[in-house]
Amino acid sequence: MTFQSRLLTLAALALVVWPVTAARAQDLPRGVIIDEVICAGDAAQSYALYLPSTYSASRPWSLLLAFHPAARGRAMVETYRAAAEQYGYIVAGSNTSRNGPWSVSGASVQAMSADLGRRFAIDAERLYLTGMSGGARVAMQVALGKNKIAGVIASSAGYPDSQPRSSVPFAVFGTAGTEDFNYIEMRRLDSALTSPHRLAVFNGGHTLPPAEVALDAIEWLELQAMKAGRRERDDAVIDRLLEKRRRLIDASTSQADTVHLLDALVADFAGLRDVSAAAARVKDLSRQPDVKKALARERADVASEARLLDEIFDLEAGLGDDRRRAESLMRLRDRLSQSARAANAATDSPARSQARRILRAVTGGAGERVRDPEYRALLEQYGLRGR
Secondary structure (H helix, E strand, C coil): CCHHHHHHHHHHHHHHHCCCCHHHHHCCCCCCEEEEEEECCEEEEEEEEECCCCCCCCCCEEEEEEECCECCHHHHHHHHHHHHHHHCEEEEEECCCECCCHHHHHHHHHHHHHHHHHHCCEEEEEEEEEEECHHHHHHHHHHHCCCCCCEEEEECCCCCCCCCCCCCCCEEEEEEECCCCCHHHHHHHHHHCCCCEEEEEECCCCCCCCHHHHHHHHHHHHHHHHHHCCCCCCHHHHHHHHHHHHHHHHHCCCHHHHHHHHHHHHHHHECCECCHHHHHHHHHHHHCHHHHHHHHHHHHHHHHHHHHHHHHHHHHHHCCCCCCHHHHHHHHHHHHHHHHHHHCCCCCCHHHHHHHHHHHHHHCCHHHHCCCHHHHHHHHHHCCCCC
């Protein structure tokens, strides 16, 4: 077992083995965000914290550990505050984990989990992780480390190696904006998984999900916990969430979107409620020629965007080869100029969103990735400014 694996395993176990010290929990206010809780075992580590207003050490609580690429713990906690209050989650956002060497985030995971395990009554079956961008990769890496993690909310990034997997031992709720440069990565992650998963796409860019999507994520985790036997079945909650889904389906104006919503309902409520009618409706809709065309067009658009990104990065590699450089630069100029025209269209559309995602994906990290001065000038020329 590597040092990293040992660290991750110990970090998760700390939540289970440390006894609750009620006095420490009583020192902290409930129902408000605390910007900084210093870890007792390591004063260099701290986290933002939200304790539900009803928190009591008399019973165990779900825990959501959160990671931001710029160590903005409060931003992570604010995102899930309302959902945490409603469903009884303790939320802790690291103030030290950030993009960079794994040792920094690993130390944060270890210190936070040990401190939380000492202070609070935590349900060992209800340990969850979430992160934004590089923070999502931290969350995924911890969950993949053979820890007892029930689920991960991954926003705008997936696995630490960016490679899709067919199955993982924890539930995955992904989020991405329509103009997110990691949109394709999140689509690939979602389409490859066969274990419990869901992807929520919202209007926006590379950012934390809005409050309503954060609530959807927590509610989805509650359903998964009931299905997996991690929490008692609550028929009132099931019925309320099922009705919420049905209202979304009734309000859908796109048959392709309706198919996706029905598919999600069937997957999420199977075993909790009779979903045969929804499954039959999905089958019927999917056979209709116009719906089949719309669904096929969606798949083709995702595949086309992925191919274009792969092509651009392959052409970038060609810039280092004197025999390929001139042609690669010419083709890169063509791809970037086409994307820039679509990205700067006055009217919002799927094509504009796709073009903006491509430009953001190509220009993101270019400072470290690109050395060719002419190509750097092209990226500066065609990159999105303030959009």
